Amino acid sequence: MGAVSVKAEALMQRLAGLAHPSGLRAARAAAMARLSAMGLPSKRDEYWQYTDPAALNASVALPAALAVDDDAALFGGLDAVRLVFVDGVFDAAASDDLALTGVSISRLANAPDGHWAETAYGTLEALGQSPIARPWAAMNTAYATDGLLIHVTGQAKKPLSITYLRRDQSADAILHHVIKLETGAELTLLEQGPAAARVNHVIEVDLSASARFHHIRAQGRDMGRRAVTHIFAHLAGEALFKSFTLTADGALTRNEAVITFAGPDAKAHIAGAAMGDGAFHHDDTVFITHAAERCESRQVFKKVLKHGAVGVFQGKILVKKGAQKTDGYQISQALLLDDDSQFLAKPELEIYADDVKCSHGSTSGAIDDTSLFYLRSRGVPLRAAQSLLILAFLADTIAEIEDEAIAEDIRAGLETWLARHES
Amino acid sequence: MLEIKNLHVKLEEEDKQILKGVTLSIGAGEVHAIMGPNGSGKSTLSYVLSGRDGYTVTEGSATLDGADLLAMDPEVRAAQGLFLAFQYPVEIPGVGNMTFLRTALNAQRKTRGEPEISAGDFLKLVREKAKSLKIDAEMLKRPVNVGFSGGEKKRNEILQMAMLEPKMCILDETDSGLDVDAMKLVSEGVNALRSAGRSFLVITHYQRLLDHIKPDVVHIMAAGRIIKTGGPELALEVENNGYADLLAEVK
Numbered sequence: 001m002g003a004v005s006v007k008a009e010a011l012m013q014r015l016a017g018l019a020h021p022s023g024l025r026a027a028r029a030a031a032m033a034r035l036s037a038m039g040l041p042s043k044r045d046e047y048w049q050y051t052d053p054a055a056l057n058a059s060v061a062l063p064a065a066l067a068v069d070d071d072a073a074l075f076g077g078l079d080a081v082r083l084v085f086v087d088g089v090f091d092a093a094a095s096d097d098l099a100l101t102g103v104s105i106s107r108l109a110n111a112p113d114g115h116w117a118e119t120a121y122g123t124l125e126a127l128g129q130s131p132i133a134r135p136w137a138a139m140n141t142a143y144a145t146d147g148l149l150i151h152v153t154g155q156a157k158k159p160l161s162i163t164y165l166r167r168d169q170s171a172d173a174i175l176h177h178v179i180k181l182e183t184g185a186e187l188t189l190l191e192q193g194p195a196a197a198r199v200n201h202v203i204e205v206d207l208s209a210s211a212r213f214h215h216i217r218a219q220g221r222d223m224g225r226r227a228v229t230h231i232f233a234h235l236a237g238e239a240l241f242k243s244f245t246l247t248a249d250g251a252l253t254r255n256e257a258v259i260t261f262a263g264p265d266a267k268a269h270i271a272g273a274a275m276g277d278g279a280f281h282h283d284d285t286v287f288i289t290h291a292a293e294r295c296e297s298r299q300v301f302k303k304v305l306k307h308g309a310v311g312v313f314q315g316k317i318l319v320k321k322g323a324q325k326t327d328g329y330q331i332s333q334a335l336l337l338d339d340d341s342q343f344l345a346k347p348e349l350e351i352y353a354d355d356v357k358c359s360h361g362s363t364s365g366a367i368d369d370t371s372l373f374y375l376r377s378r379g380v381p382l383r384a385a386q387s388l389l390i391l392a393f394l395a396d397t398i399a400e401i402e403d404e405a406i407a408e409d410i411r412a413g414l415e416t417w418l419a420r421h422e423s
Numbered sequence: 424m425l426e427i428k429n430l431h432v433k434l435e436e437e438d439k440q441i442l443k444g445v446t447l448s449i450g451a452g453e454v455h456a457i458m459g460p461n462g463s464g465k466s467t468l469s470y471v472l473s474g475r476d477g478y479t480v481t482e483g484s485a486t487l488d489g490a491d492l493l494a495m496d497p498e499v500r501a502a503q504g505l506f507l508a509f510q511y512p513v514e515i516p517g518v519g520n521m522t523f524l525r526t527a528l529n530a531q532r533k534t535r536g537e538p539e540i541s542a543g544d545f546l547k548l549v550r551e552k553a554k555s556l557k558i559d560a561e562m563l564k565r566p567v568n569v570g571f572s573g574g575e576k577k578r579n580e581i582l583q584m585a586m587l588e589p590k591m592c593i594l595d596e597t598d599s600g601l602d603v604d605a606m607k608l609v610s611e612g613v614n615a616l617r618s619a620g621r622s623f624l625v626i627t628h629y630q631r632l633l634d635h636i637k638p639d640v641v642h643i644m645a646a647g648r649i650i651k652t653g654g655p656e657l658a659l660e661v662e663n664n665g666y667a668d669l670l671a672e673v674k
Contacts, residue, residue: 369476370513371513371515373474373475373476373497373513374509374512374513374515375515375523375527376474376496376497376498376501377473377474377475377497377498377500377501377506377507377509378501378523378527378530378531378583378587379498379501379502379527379528379530379531379534379587380498380526380527380530381496381498381530381534382496382498384526384530385498388518388522388526389515389517389518391517391518392515392516392517392518392566393517394517395516395517396517
């Protein structure tokens with residue numbers, strides 16, 4: 001059997017029993033055609049060399065035990081619009097009234113014919129399929145059952161805060177959000193929670209000129225959960241895109257970000273802090289295309305790994321011909337707390353312009369013994385000293401969050417995790 | 424205060440004896456100086472007393488007010504009142520100097536069963552202590568020792584000492600890398616902390632630091648032992664004649 005038929009076979013198995021959702025029919029049909037041509041990834045694909053997609057390919061989601069310890073939810077103290085999903089389904093009763101939010105929000109699940117998203121849904125995902133295929137994203141566009149279609153024309157008064165709750169041990173969710181910011185518009189999107197035992201999650205972010213988008217995500221705990229996520233961002237001139245993801249625990253997480261600079265003088269910063277203890281596989285895969293002049297991209301990814309946890313980073317900066325004065329920066333680092341943990345990094349630069357500034361770095365190492373002794377010699381106990389140094393290691397990623405109150409919440413979340421995983 | 428008896432120490436990784444029977448007794452309120460040539464074991468003594476990994480005590484003892492120092496974790500030694508001012512203060516990117524000071528102070532108080540210091544009291548205290556060491560607000564905000572000059576790092580060590588109020592202070596070559604003005608500033612900081620209940624062990628190569636921090640007792644260390652003990656005049660003798668004569672004397 002050839003590679004293509006293996007992929008087609010995998011796809012058939014995965015889709016067996018999945019119903020085609022109604023609405024946005026043309027976009028879904030186009031995505032289905034893309035998906036059929038691609039098939040599903042296997043470990044033999046170079047792009048999936050470090051992350052085995054088998055658990056994503058399986059026809060049913062493996063159950064994931066629900067976390068028992070009751071951590072306080074993040075972002076509780078913020079004045080935000082609360083939006084709740086339970087096992088991948090929007091819970092209107094638990095959410096604020098969508099009509100009162102000051103931005104236009106509707107549910108993907110009941111988008112009527114003629115909805116503005118008809119021309120947006122799946123568009124950036126389709127663009128993001130080249131030069132590298134992303135079958136999970138195409139499948140998401142074809143089969144997503146719920147999500148939010150968000151349109152912002154001015155400055156959103158409050159952040160949108162989405163919480164993804166889990167009730168079912170083995171829910172399998174496909175969620176897709178479309179976010180469109182008009183010229184000069186601004187939005188902060190907060191996401192938290194494990195969503196489902198297995199989740200396929202896509203966000204398309206279309207930023208018009210000078211639009212500003214802030215995204216802070218805390219991917220929920222629950223040791224057994226699995227997730228494949230994609231963010232597709234398209235930036236017009238002078239737009240700003242900032243995304244930070246905190247990942248704590250989870251059997252499998254693949255976070256892809258596909259960012260394209262289409263207009264000059266735009267900025268995109270993407271950062272991730274991941275912490276895994278034991279059966280944890282975390283993959284950050286980023287593809288940034290500079291197709292316009294004087295844009296700045298920054299990737300900051302850090303992982304703290306222990307007891308056999310595995311971290312992966314694949315980050316690419318593609319600078320197209322004519323994208324002069326590009327400023328591209330990329331750093332990926334892992335703190336390995338024992339000899340069993342592993343970090344795999346593949347930084348890539350591909351540059352076709354001659355007047356650019358691009359740099360990348362990747363390191364992995366243990367906690368510095370000298371720093372640890374210095375702290376202990378001042379009276380800080382061993383565990384607290386280790387936690388302090390771990391937080392210090394992750395500080396660069398949190399520094400990418402502009403809002404200090406949100407950053408403080410993330411820090412508190414990190415501290416809770418560290419306290420729970422001290423041994 | 425500090426009683427060191429017949430202390431023998433070797434490196435953990437290799438079979439190399441560094442300290443070969445150090446005996447030293449420092450009473451409350453006393454200032455002792457240890458001088459000695461490179462490789463005599465001065466820094467090893469300071470690390471062993473403060474609990475750094477990598478050394479094995481093969482014989483002898485060290486007690487602080489009667490409690491066995493060598494059996495304690497470094498953080499417990501600190502809470503019991505031991506402080507080492509490092510020869511090379513460590514840079515810790517990502518940890519703010521203020522956070523560091525407050526964490527250390529509260530950790531020690533907690534270990535001793537005392538309540539944490541309030542944010543307001545802490546700020547007041549740190550500002551007052553920092554001012555006398557000419558440490559500005561900017562330095563307090565920066566990550567611990569990151570981008571500090573040699574002099575700033577040493578002043579930061581003394582600030583920590585002033586904040587933590589230890590009873591037994593060990594200064595490991597605090598004069599190294601300091602210009603005359605910085606040495607004066609650091610010495611004034613140390614002298615301000617001298618009191619009847621606080622003792623100092625000052626490790627140095629040079630007599631000049633002892634012009635500023637006047638010792639009660641001077642020890643000469645060589646090849647892992649204290650070979651001679653005397654008053655401040657012993658430091659002058661070293662300054663004038665070098666170590667050669669002293670080393671010859673004991674051979």
